[in-house]
């Protein structure tokens with residue numbers, strides 16, 4: 001688990017996440033052969049220009065303006081113009097993890113060696129990551145095909161010492177931040193503005209972070225479901241391995257096995273109903289869709305991550321200059337649209353489980369709203385009533401965001417970009433859906449813990465039957481207040497959310 005090395009082979013999602021979250025450093029491969037391969041690309045481009053070859057975005061204007069020739073004396077000025085007229089991003093500024101993920105994704109794409117950039121440019125990007133000079137990248141303004149031109153223009157701007165960067169927690173003029181970090185501003189070589197900006201790094205970096213969160217949530221949802229089953233005195237047999245052997249989807253099988261294992265002990269004497277409601281009985285089928293989606297989402301995100309995705313590309317070995325559309329982020333768009341839908345279904349599932357738990361008509365003997373108050377004070381206490389309302393609101397918001405972004409292609413830029421991916425919007429939606437779903441999970445955690453404590457108080461055997469992993473998980477919530485007298489729960493929910501975001505529990509082998 002040492003340094004993440006760029007240039008030695010393909011990166012995986014976990015490499016990007018580790019650098020983004022600061023758990024592993026990043027470095028370029030210092031093998032001279034790698035450096036020579038990068039330099040060969042830059043030399044090949046220089047030779048083409050010397051020979052008078054027309055190269056899009058180097059000797060021509062950008063996009064639809066590719067028919068405008070740029071006279072040789074203005075060619076050196078062109079890249080800075082690209083970075084400047086794209087300085088029109090709006091919306092929130094990407095956070096530190098997101099910015100680092102974007103930088104890693106861009107660096108890894110350029111390190112494929114087909115973008116015609118100099119070694120110095122790779123080193124400059126490496127320097128931003130290593131010294132944490134973080135471009136302030138606005139989240140909005142990319143159509144996701146021409147890559148992420150506008151947000152990535154903020155990376156280019158920092159590299160040339162323009163606009164603002166965050167350094168040591170402060171927003172600073174980029175030039176000052178570079179100087180303090182001991183880095184030099186770059187003067188971009190003819191194709192380098194395009195190489196930095198004309199690619200899919202924003203959506204891909206965000207997709208890596210989204211994948212990592214979704215993967216954890218899939219496991220957490222299994223464990224919370226197991227505890228919900230125990231608290232509801234549900235039927236463990238719904239998760240029987242023999243039942244799941246009859247349907248070959250791997251995701252539901254894995255989810256059912258985890259839930260079944262967590263519940264331990266024999267079922268028959270605990271189950272109140274022959275068949276539980278669907279949010280319990282079909283939980284593996286809902287969670288398993290996400291589980292199965294993760295494998296193809298990983299494939300597509302990692303393929304994008306390890307691709308040369310700008311335009312034009314060049315192959316110095318075979319002497320080819322290739323004009324194309326590899327900045328088109330269709331795979332990320334579809335992956336993130338799919339992932340956000342599968343994740344939002346978990347929000348819905350957990351919200352429904354919570355609805356069963358707080359309702360004395362469906363919770364098989366627990367008090368209304370899971371309130372622990374008894375006797376004369378019971379009429380004024382409302383337990384988890386408002387938390388459940390909140391979970392319904394978070395769920396509705398998550399479900400609303402599942403409208404696919406990828407189907408909203410607009411013809412833009414004088415009809416040069418007349419079909420685009422909107423993948424960056426999909427990835428941003430997916431992160432927001434994850435946040436909302438994590439909030440629902442926090443609410444459900446509160447409810448299952450309260451429910452199981454109430455069962456304990458009733459002298460019920462269900463909590464005692466939990467297998468060791470599930471029991472240890474339950475015990476980790478010892479700090480949660482037992483809800484007897486009403487109290488604000490926002491701080492508690494935020495703390496639970498932080499634990500979910502930190503992946504505090506190691507869930508299943």
Ligand SMILES: N[C@@H](Cc1ccc(O)cc1)C(=O)O
Nearest residue numbers: 062063064146149198311327
């Ligand atoms: N992505 C476009 C390039 C482009 C660059 C900047 C723009 O403003 C517009 C388009 C292409 O390669 O064809």
